[in-house]
Amino acid sequence: MVGKDCVAIASDLRLGTQALGISSNFQRVPVSHFSRVCPSLTICQVFPITDRLYVGLPGLGTDVTTLYERFRYRVNMYTIKEEREIHPETFTHMVSSTLYEHRFGPYFIEPVVAGLSKLPTGGLKPFIAAMDLIGCINFAKDFVVAGTASSKLYGVAEGLWEPDLEPEDLFETISQTLLNAVDRDAFSGWGAVVHVITKDRVISRTLKARMD
C-alpha cells in the first residue's frame, strides 16, 4: 500500500498443505545486506532486498524458498557489478523476467514488491507493483494484493485505503485490511507481519491474529 512518502507491505504467517496447517511461527530477522539468513517459508513471506525495498512471495512453499534464493543471488551480483543498490523498478523487472523465463512451466508465485525509489532530484517516491505467476507486472498507485485471500483483500482495501496516509495511519490501514481479509479465508492467517518503509526507517511489527 502507498502512503505519503511511505509504503507498507504485509503478509500472513501460515504454512500449510491444503487445509492442514504446518507452521505459524516465522520471525525471520535479516542480518545484514549480504549475509542474510536463509529463511524458511510460508504461504507468503516478505523479504527485504535492500534497506528500502521488500518483496512478498505468496504461493507454493517450495518456490518461495527457491525464488528467494535466486533473487538474493541476482541482487547480490547486481550490487557487486554496479557498485550501487538496485532500484525498485529494476528489481521488479528482474523478478518479472525470472518468472517469464519459466513461461511454460512456471513457479507458482505471485510476487508483490514495495519500496521507495530514488528520484533524480534526490527525493524518494513510493513504489509498489505486483505480478502474476508468469511475470506480467501490475504497477499501481494505491495498493496491490496477491495470494489465496486476494479477492477478499481487494474488497477491504478498496473500502479502507485513502491517499496520502501518514506511516502510522498506513500501518493501521494495511493491518486491518490484511487481518479482516485473512479471517474470511481458510488458507491464510495464523499471525501476520507488517513493514512500513519510510525515508529514514522501516517499522516492522508482527500482529496477533486469530489462530483458527
Place this chain on the structure above:
Amino acid sequence: METSFALTGKGYVIVAADTTAARSIVKMKDDQDKIKELGSHLLMAYSGEPGDTIQFAEYVERNIRLYQIRNLYPLRPSAAASWIRRSLAESLRSRNAYTVNLLIGGYDLADHKPTLYWIDYLGTVVEVPFAAHGYGSYFALSLLDRWAIALTRGRPRRHTDILLRYHNPEATLEEGLATLKRCINEVSKRLIVSPDRYKVKVVDKDGVREVEL
C-alpha cells in the same frame, strides 16, 4: 500407513517413525528402520514412495558424508536441510521426481541448539518446534498444538498437567518421550490403519542414539 513424528525439547530432538514396510494391503516387514543417521548429530526420518525413499535417503547420506570427508567438519543442521531441500526442489521439476517426505532433526554444535526441519516432497522446508508426516500428522499436530494454545491464553489452568502432557520446548527428555507416547497412543486409538511399532531416536549434545519407549 506410514507415520513419522518429531519434537524438540530442552537440548534435544526426538524423531520417531513407524517400522512397517507395506506393499498394497500386505505388510511385508515390521522392523524397518526409516530413520537415517546422517552424521554424529543429525537424524533424518523418511517416508513416501517405497523405492524413492531408500534411493533418496542413501543419496543424501553419502553426500553429507562426502562433505564431512572433504572438509573435515560436518554440515550444520540448517545447511544440511538447505542442501536436501534443494535436491528435492530440483527433482520436483525433473521427469521423475522423488516422492519423499522428511523430518530432519539435528543438534547444532556451533550454537548449541536442537533444530528440527519439516520437509515435504515438493521441497518445502520449515523449521518447527514439532512436526509429523503421514496420516498420523492429522492427530499428532493438533495434540501438540494444545500447548501453544495454552501459552497464548496465558497460564494454563492445570499447569503441571499440561506441562507433562503436551509439547513444551523446555521439557526434559523424559517429558518429551511421554509427549511422544501420547501422540503414538492417539494415532493407535483413532487411525484405522495405524502402525503398531515405532523406532525412536534422539539427538542431543552427545550425539544420536536409539531409545526404547
